[in-house]
Amino acid sequence: MASVLVCVKRVPDSSSEIVLTDDGQAVDGRFAGFTMSQHEQCAVELAVQTASATGGEATVLTLGDADALEQVRAALAVGCTAATHVVADSQQLGPADVAREIAAVVRDHEAAGRPHDLVLLGHDAADTGDFQVGIRLAYELGRPVVNGVTRVTVEEVDGRPVVTASGDGPDGHETYRVPLPAVVTVLEGGVEPRYPTVPGRMKAKKIPVEERELAAAPAGPARVRWSLPPAAPSDVHVLGKGPEAAPAVVDLLEQLGVLAR
Amino acid sequence: MILVLVEKDLAGAAVEVSLETLTFARSLSDAGGGVPVDAVVVGDVSPALQSQLAAYGVRDVHALGGPGFAAFAGAAWASGLETVLAASRSVVVMAAGTPRGGEVLAHLAARSGVAMAANVVAFDGLAPFVVRRQVVGGQAVEEMQLSTRPTVFTVAGHAVEAAPAATPGPATLVEHAPEVAESDLVARVVSTEEPAPDLSGSLKSARVVVGAGRGAGSEGGFDDLLELADLLGAPLGVSRVVTSLGWRPHHEQVGQTGSRISPDLYIPCGISGAIQHWAGCSSAKAILAINTDPDAPMVTKATHAVIGDLHEVVPAINAEIRRRRAG
Incomplete structure (x- = not known):
């Protein structure tokens, strides 16, 4: 029976164009859609699968403003059964702060008789892209960490719970086998995140969400400011619109000498 | 001293992004009055790799060997970097922004209690040391101040063009075989499936x-x-x-x-x-x-x-x- 804690973050949808706030400290929420990153959607799926396969529980944790409750509910709607929300402005926290806050939740839950054997995170946050929270968390907790895997299973080996995690490395598909408790960071691609069902959404609304404040004053990110790269002047030659442009395209292919065979 | 973790391909040569990182390190060295650039390689250093690193202006090539480095473990590689860091008294540690590079440097930063900047594309000033790095999937750029020592960061792929140095370095081989603590080997690769042939x-x-x-x-x-x-x-x-x-x-x-x-x-x-x-x-x-x-x-x-x-x-x-x- 494995208790899994999966950490998610409310991030701007970066597949569309973004606008920054005037102070250059964040993406302007008025012009952005918000989501949970693909890596974290896969981490939630793996958490739910692991909890279900071992008869355990999957708890979702987020650190963010009041709106981040949307991502917590999304995880509850696909099978997480408990939730914790550290209410804080995530833009004011650096990766070391976030790791410390997650560690505080893990320790407090353990003290309350709810230890989390496995902590899953996305490999990197889709907005701040720090690539280090999971690893820093592991050092905070004194646990081993496997980084950037796509598949995760938990099984008993000689009476002890062990996580087997694998993903693509530079030398091929690599497998790690680590005794629990452990921290694992997940990359998209290994599992298909399930869609929430209507009953799932209804059930998610009724699950109480534990609200917390920051456990410690944050040191903050070392961010000076964000900026958008200047748009280079375009000198594109538009050959035409729609299928009518085909002759002009093939003229170009002939000019460039790439049509001959 | 600037230390660069260099990754190898399956044939034992330095990967392109590591050569880009060495090129970035050289521009930092030039700005800092010519501090030497050293490379760290885990495992064997072939004569071909050594001459490749010489061409990129590397002074010393620190090779990490021994049983602790037989299979990849992020914590073990970071502990090896710590050994070289102490021996070379480096103030900057860099790696390519690859999965391995980012993972090992995040371990190093966490162990050393310092910040790490991921996917740096340029630096703006030395005092204070301000880097520019990719955020929001490359859509925006963050200026970040790195004030802790050692200064730890990864360089985004294709941020700079890999270019050999005008004057080659000696690339003197320095071998290290540090003990790796058992706790740093708990999370290590236990098996690797052969990669699919390179179809790209x-x-x-x-x-x-x-x-x-x-x-x-x-x-x-x-x-x-x-x-x-x-x-x-x-x-x-x-x-x-x-x-x-x-x-x-x-x-x-x-x-x-x-x-x-x-x-x-x-x-x-x-x-x-x-x-x-x-x-x-x-x-x-x-x-x-x-x-x-x-x-x-x-x-x-x-x-x-x-x-x-x-x-x-x-x-x-x-x-x-x-x-x-x-x-």
């Missing part, structure tokens, strides 16, 4: 590449694009979203996390042109973008464009090519 080779050297993105619409939306590729004798290259959705295999991916191509002509169809993708195709001599959105970055950065749905435009191009060939 033709993409990297092709004269013409046909590109496909989200605009293909579905797994079954590639027929016309594959026909165009066939008519031009070109391989298909795809954006990250296409491989993420499982529509096409990963070896066809072009971009920061895929192949970097430099064809005479690239024909991206239904690709918006996120920074991630642009990083892999910006070296194309000519770009013919086919897209419904005239304001898509791929269109505005292209040399030529057709505004329209690829599912209408590409079949018309295919028909025109066949018609002219028949004529």
